[in-house]
Amino acid sequence: MLRRYLIVNGIMTALLYGAVWAFAPSVPRLIQSAESTFKAFAMDSPMLRPVVYRIINGH
Numbered sequence: 749m750l751r752r753y754l755i756v757n758g759i760m761t762a763l764l765y766g767a768v769w770a771f772a773p774s775v776p777r778l779i780q781s782a783e784s785t786f787k788a789f790a791m792d793s794p795m796l797r798p799v800v801y802r803i804i805n806g807h
Contacts, residue, residue, distance in 0.1 A: 773781070790796040
């Protein structure tokens with residue numbers, strides 16, 4: 749009984765990790781997507797645009 753539980757649990761864990769690995773985006777792509785979303789949001793905002801511009805350009 750315990751052996752069957754351990755086998756099923758191991759298989760289900762491997763399948764779960766495989767599914768997450770297959771459907772999760774890669775880390776560089778996730779960072780790039782978050783960065784582009786933030787840039788689009790910040791540059792469209794009249795209050796955040798000057799702040800972000802000064803931080804990026806160092807003025």
